[in-house]
Amino acid sequence: xxxxxxxxxxxxxxxxxxxxxxxxxxxxxxxxxxxxxxxxxxxxxxxxxxxxxxxxxxxxxxxxxxxxxxxxxxxxxxxxxxxxxxxxxxxxxxxxxxxxxxxxxxxxxxxxxxxxxxxxxxxxxxxxxxxxxxxxxxxxxxxxxxxxxxxxxxxxxxxxxxxxxxxxxxxxxxxxxxxxxxxxxxxxxxxxxxxxxxxxxxxxxxxxxxxxxxxxxxxxxxxxxxxxxxxxxxxxxxxxxxxxxxxxxxxxxxxxxxxxxxxxxxxxxxxxxxxxxxxxxxxxxxxxxxxxxxxxxxxxxxxxxxxxxxxxxxxxxxxxxxxxxxxxxxxxxxxxxxxxxxxxxxxxxxxxxxxxxxxxxxxxxxxxxxxxxxxxxxxxxxxxxxxxxxxxxxxxxxxxxxxxxxxxxxxxxxxxxxxxxxxxxxxxxxxxxxxxxxxxxxxxxxxxxxxxxxxxxxxxxxxxxxxxxxxxxxxxxxxxxxxxxxxxxxxxxxxxxxxxxxxxxxxxxxxxxxxxxxxxxxxxxxxxxxxxxxxxxxxxxxxxxxxxxxxxxxxxxxxxxxxxxxxxxxxxxxxxxxxxxxxxxxxxxxxxxxxxxxxxxxxxxxxxxxxxxxxxxxxxxxxxxxxxxxxxxxxxxxxxxxxxxxxxxxxxxxxxxxxxxxxxxxxxxxxxxxxxxxxxxxxxxxxxxxxxxxxxxxxxxxxxxxxxxxxxxxxxxxxxxxxxxxxxxxxxxxxxxxxxxxxxxxxxxxxxxxxxxxxxxxxxxxxxxxxxxxxxxxxxxxxxxxxxxxxxxxxx
Numbered sequence: 001x002x003x004x005x006x007x008x009x010x011x012x013x014x015x016x017x018x019x020x021x022x023x024x025x026x027x028x029x030x031x032x033x034x035x036x037x038x039x040x041x042x043x044x045x046x047x048x049x050x051x052x053x054x055x056x057x058x059x060x061x062x063x064x065x066x067x068x069x070x071x072x073x074x075x076x077x078x079x080x081x082x083x084x085x086x087x088x089x090x091x092x093x094x095x096x097x098x099x100x101x102x103x104x105x106x107x108x109x110x111x112x113x114x115x116x117x118x119x120x121x122x123x124x125x126x127x128x129x130x131x132x133x134x135x136x137x138x139x140x141x142x143x144x145x146x147x148x149x150x151x152x153x154x155x156x157x158x159x160x161x162x163x164x165x166x167x168x169x170x171x172x173x174x175x176x177x178x179x180x181x182x183x184x185x186x187x188x189x190x191x192x193x194x195x196x197x198x199x200x201x202x203x204x205x206x207x208x209x210x211x212x213x214x215x216x217x218x219x220x221x222x223x224x225x226x227x228x229x230x231x232x233x234x235x236x237x238x239x240x241x242x243x244x245x246x247x248x249x250x251x252x253x254x255x256x257x258x259x260x261x262x263x264x265x266x267x268x269x270x271x272x273x274x275x276x277x278x279x280x281x282x283x284x285x286x287x288x289x290x291x292x293x294x295x296x297x298x299x300x301x302x303x304x305x306x307x308x309x310x311x312x313x314x315x316x317x318x319x320x321x322x323x324x325x326x327x328x329x330x331x332x333x334x335x336x337x338x339x340x341x342x343x344x345x346x347x348x349x350x351x352x353x354x355x356x357x358x359x360x361x362x363x364x365x366x367x368x369x370x371x372x373x374x375x376x377x378x379x380x381x382x383x384x385x386x387x388x389x390x391x392x393x394x395x396x397x398x399x400x401x402x403x404x405x406x407x408x409x410x411x412x413x414x415x416x417x418x419x420x421x422x423x424x425x426x427x428x429x430x431x432x433x434x435x436x437x438x439x440x441x442x443x444x445x446x447x448x449x450x451x452x453x454x455x456x457x458x459x460x461x462x463x464x465x466x467x468x469x470x471x472x473x474x475x476x477x478x479x480x481x482x483x484x485x486x487x488x489x490x491x492x493x494x495x496x497x498x499x500x501x502x503x504x505x506x507x508x509x510x511x512x513x514x515x516x517x518x519x520x521x522x523x524x525x526x527x528x529x530x531x532x533x534x535x536x537x538x539x540x541x542x543x544x545x546x547x548x549x550x551x552x553x554x555x556x557x558x559x560x561x562x563x564x565x566x567x568x569x570x571x572x573x574x575x576x577x578x579x580x581x582x583x584x585x586x587x588x589x590x591x592x593x594x595x596x597x598x599x600x601x602x603x604x605x606x607x608x609x610x611x612x613x614x615x616x617x618x619x620x621x622x623x624x625x626x627x628x629x630x631x632x633x634x635x636x637x638x639x640x641x642x643x644x645x646x647x648x649x650x651x652x653x654x655x656x657x658x659x660x661x662x663x664x665x666x667x668x669x670x671x672x673x674x675x676x677x678x679x680x681x682x683x684x685x686x687x688x689x690x691x692x693x694x695x696x697x698x699x700x701x702x703x704x705x706x707x708x709x710x711x712x713x714x715x716x717x718x719x720x721x722x723x724x725x726x727x728x729x730x731x732x733x734x735x736x737x738x739x740x741x742x743x744x745x746x747x748x749x750x751x752x753x754x755x756x757x758x759x760x761x762x763x764x765x766x767x768x769x770x771x772x773x774x775x776x777x778x779x780x781x782x783x784x785x786x787x788x789x790x791x792x793x794x795x796x
Contacts (some may be wrong), residue, residue, distance in 0.1 A: 003039040004046060007053045007060075011772055013790035029064060034083055037064060041091045044110060045098035051106050054098070058109030061095070065116035077120035092117060096133055099149035100141065104187070107149040114149075115156035122161055131157060131169045138176045144185045151180050151188065155195030158202065170202040174216070181219050181235075190231045193223060197238040200245055207246045214253055217242065221258065224265070224273065233272045236265070240280040247287045263305060266312045271329060278332040281309065285339040306340060306348050307355065313337040314359055317377055320370030320409075338381040353382050364398055369407035376402065376413045383417075383424045396421065396432050403439045411450045415443055419457030436461055486529045493537060500530035504544055511551045520552060521561035528565035531572050542573060546580050553587040560600035563591060567607050570614070577614045581622055585611070592629045598640035605633055605643055609650035616657040627654050627666060634673050641680075641690065645697040648677055652704030660712035663705075670705065671721045674698060678728050683735040692742065695732055699745035702728075706752045715756060722753050726761045733770050744782040747771055751789030754796055762793050 009021035029036045043049060043057035065080050067073040080088070092114075099110045118130035131154065138150030154173055158166060177199065180192030207213045220242075223235035243250065265277035316333040341349060356378050363375040379395060399421065402414040418436055422428065440461065443454035503526045510520055527545060531538045538545075546569070552562040566584075570577050577584075588611070591597075591604035608626045615623045627650075633639050634647045651670055655663045663670075681695045702725050709718040729746045732738065738746065747770065754762055761767070771790040777783055 003043050003057070004049050004053055007043060007049075007056050010056060011052060013768065013771060013787070013794060015787055025060065033064070033079055034087055037061060037080075037083075037091050038087075038094070040064070041094040041098070044106070044113075045094050051103045054102065054106045055109045058095075058106065058113045061113040062109070062116040065120045074123065077123040080117065080120045081124045081126065088117075092130065092133060096137055096146075096149075099137065099146045100143050102145055102149075104145075104148075107145050108152060111149050111153035111156055114153040115160055118157045119160050122166075131166075131173065135172055135176050138180065144188060147180070147183070148185070148188050148191050151177065151191045151195050155191070155198045158195070158198040166202055170199065171206070174199065174203055174206055178216055178219050181223055186226075186228050186231065189223065189226060190228060190234065193220075193231055193234045193238055196220065197234070197241060200238070200241045204246065204249075207242070207249050210253070213249070217250075217253060217258075221261065229270060229272060232270060233276050236273060236276040236280060240276070240283045243280065244283050244287060247284075259305060263308065263312075266309070266333075267315070275327070275329040275332050278313075278329060278336045282332070282336045282339050285336070285343040288343045289339070306344050306352055309340060310337065310352050310355060313340075314356075314374060314378055317374035318363070318368075318371050320373065334377045334381065337378065338384040341381055341385045349385060356382055360398065364402075369405070369410050372402065372405065373407070373410045373413050376410065376417050380417050380420055383420055393428060393432055396428075396436065400435060400439050403443050408450060411443070412453055415440065415450055415453035415457055419453070419460040422457070422460045433461065486533055493534060496530050496533055497537060497541075500527060500534065500538060500541055500545075503527055503530070504541060504548055507548045507552075511548065511555070514555075520558045524549070524552065524558070524561045524565040528568035531569045535572060539573070539576075542569075542576070545569060546584060550584060550587055553591065559591055559594070559597065560603050563588075563600060563603040563607055567603070567610065570607070570610060575614055577611060578619060581611070581615065581619060585622060585625070589625070589629050592633055595636055595638040595640070598643060601633070601639065602643045602646050605630060605646045605650060609646070609653045612650065612654045613657055620658070620662065623654060623658060624666075627651065630654075631669060631673060634677070644677060644680070645694050648674070648694075648697045648701050652701035655701075655708040656704045660709040660714040660717070663708055664714050664717045667705075667717055667721070671724070674701060675724060678731075681728075681732070688736075692736065692739075695736070696742055696745065698728070699732075699742065699749060702749055703745065703752065706749065710752060710755060719756055719758065722756060722758050723760055725749060726753060729770075730761075730764075730766055733766060738773075740777055740779040740782045743770070743773055743777065744779070744785045747782075747786040747789040751785070751792040754789070754792045757796070759796050762796065767793065 006021050006024050009017050010025070012018050012021070025036075028039075040057045040061040044054050044061070046054075049057075065076050067076055083091075095110060095113055095117075099107050102110070114130055114134060118128045121128035121130065134150040134153045134157070136150070138147050138154065141147045141150065154177070158173075174196075177192050177196050180188050181196065183189055183192070203216075206216065217239070220235055220239055224232050224239075226232050226235065243254075262277055262280055266274060266281070268274050268277070313333040313336060316330050317337075319330060341352060344352065360375045360379050363371040366372050366375075376399065379399070382391075383395075396418075399414055399417055402410050403418075405411050405414065418440060421436075437458070440454045440458050443450055503523050507520065507523045507527070510523070527548070531542075531545060546566075549562045549566055549569070553559055588604055588608060591600050592608060594601050594604070608630060612623045612626045615626075630647045630650045634644060651673070655666075655670070677694065677698055681691055681698070683691075685691050706718065706725075709715045729749060732742065733746060736742075750762065750767060750771070768790075771786045771793075773786065777786075
């Protein structure tokens with residue numbers, strides 16, 4: 001059997017070819033596993049084979065020895081061990097020799113295959129020489145790629161097996177790994193650090209020997225100065241793992257200037273290394289807290305470094321926590337400050353508490369929101385260690401005033417902190433609790449982050465308020481009423497209709513009084529929830545509902561809330577909207593042009609797309625006006641970037657709604673606008689999440705436009721623009737790691753383009769590579785789409 005040819009067929013565009021190749025491999029594996037394993041090892045080592053075939057062979061070899069089900073895993077392990085020893089040695093030698101000169105991906109595949117051999121041999125109760133093989137090539141191989149494969153394979157072996165099986169091997173393996181961490185090749189140093197991390201549970205005997213311990217950890221810490229940023233961070237992460245596992249055994253070494261070094265890393269310029277150093281301190285404090293949970297007057301590291309670390313953590317907090325950041329050094333500093341205060345002795349805690357209170361007093365009224373926020377976060381750290389009721393009560397006025405802060409971030413922190421006050425303290429005086437409830441209730445109408453923390457804090461405060469807390473529930477009850485309306489059963493329809501009439505009446509009173517009360521957003525939300533829940537039963541109130549929303553839009557202050565409610569209401573009435581178009585759309589156009597309120601503009605643009613779907617070609621002048629306004633939004637340099645994806649989607653919706661015959665006159669400005677948007681999809685942009693969202697909306701709109709013309713008589717109008725679409729797909733595939741949805745869109749578009757008879761560029765290698773990506777995709781829909789596109793292109 002020419003296994004290379006069979007493996008190549010497993011990568012074919014044709015489903016039948018792939019399935020036949022897979023069946024051939026399965027039959028060989030079942031009928032003669034020795035030949036199957038030998039041929040796969042030879043395929044990995046065959047120089048003429050492409051990296052794709054080599055990697056496929058290595059992974060098939062691994063899968064021949066591995067399984068998720070325990071019984072199947074044991075069966076495969078016994079099958080391997082049933083081969084004669086000389087046969088297994090021969091296969092191992094062929095496989096590992098293939099790592100001499102190969103790519104990183106294939107080398108990793110070989111390492112996985114080697115691990116599967118070792119795990120199979122250990123699992124059957126025997127011994128394995130695979131670790132010795134891997135140690136030998138890691139030490140003595142003539143090429144860097146082979147040495148790296150040996151080190152990576154050892155890491156996989158330690159990751160997959162337990163202590164008893166590998167303890168005796170750890171000494172020789174550790175020697176190789178430590179020398180690998182000092183290698184001149186950056187890739188070998190990085191692989192060695194990762195393998196060391198996997199070995200941490202196995203090296204107690206080495207750590208207990210002071211001379212050996214000091215040498216190993218000095219090498220590890222030395223890598224925190226490596227030229228590769230990822231290696232620096234990984235080395236420090238591994239050092240933290242050593243501290244967590246062997247803190248008792250490290251005391252003497254840690255006192256030799258290591259903590260001073262870690263202290264200096266907190267403010268280093270490498271963001272990731274600084275964050276990791278703070279997390280390492282956090283590990284120290286967690287370990288020491290476990291040792292000394294009662295805060296007795298015993299020595300701990302926080303007592304030595306407490307004041308200096310506190311000063312540095314507060315300095316970092318004053319830099320501000322980046323918006324939308326999931327984890328950063330500033331967040332780590334806030335958490336670590338709390339951990340520090342949990343660890344130190346009572347005397348040190350009192351000193352640090354006074355230092356932090358002085359910081360809070362100096363920063364709580366700062367002009368910089370970052371410093372005000374830092375003051376609140378540092379106060380939270382103090383409260384985490386049970387403060388007295390007097391101290392908590394005295395802090396509440398400082399906290400409450402910042403629920404009206406100009407900064408959303410400060411209001412968000414304030415709302416969260418109020419909940420922590422009540423988690424920490426015992427009984428708090430009634431008058432203080434009333435003030436807190438009032439402030440939190442008013443905060444429920446704020447931005448999502450603030451209102452969410454207000455709601456969470458209310459849940460914490462209300463049990464302390466008794467009956468007094470009930471009145472504040474009603475003041476914040478609009479959200480609750482909306483949820484009740486949304487989720488109630490059929491038996492409640494009459495009550496919900498009555499609620500709809502009542503809230504509409506309240507809104508009308510607010511509007512007549514020219515009120516700017518913060519109740520209006522909640523009232524709009526309840527109205528839309530009632531209409532959505534009642535459906536046709538609410539239609540007797542639709543005239544009144546839309547009139548109220550138009551009035552709110554006219555007032556201007558709560559435009560976004562009114563528009564969001566309109567989205568729900570218009571989705572409920574559907575084509576009935578045509579009756580209200582003339583009166584409503586002028587307000588919509590005004591909000592679409594309002595770049596000063598990006599939230600309202602974004603909602604307005606999305607609502608415009610929904611409305612265009614209701615109107616279609618039946619009210620073409622309105623649909624065309626919505627399209628024109630959308631073009632203006634997309635071309636407006638003052639429009640926020642978050643508005644653009646919504647606008648791009650609208651173009652595609654309108655194209656599908658009116659058809660190619662109508663849309664062709666807008667084709668040129670549409671493609672010009674989309675080409676401009678494509679230029680924003682820049683792999684150098686740090687906001688990758690936004691860029692990929694923008695790319696997805698562009699692809700979806702391309703799909704809509706292509707579908708709009710594909711079946712009609714005007715299909716030739718689109719042909720001149722198709723090469724640009726293909727070029728954009730190529731740029732995406734070459735610049736980003738595409739998820740299932742983006743791959744499906746790219747593949748589907750290529751298939752659609754081929755149906756226009758356009759051959760240009762569809763025969764290039766990258767197209768085949770994209771469509772072959774289906775091998776690693778879990779979504780069957782994506783796999784089917786890519787296979788369909790491959791068939792379409794092959795028919796050209």
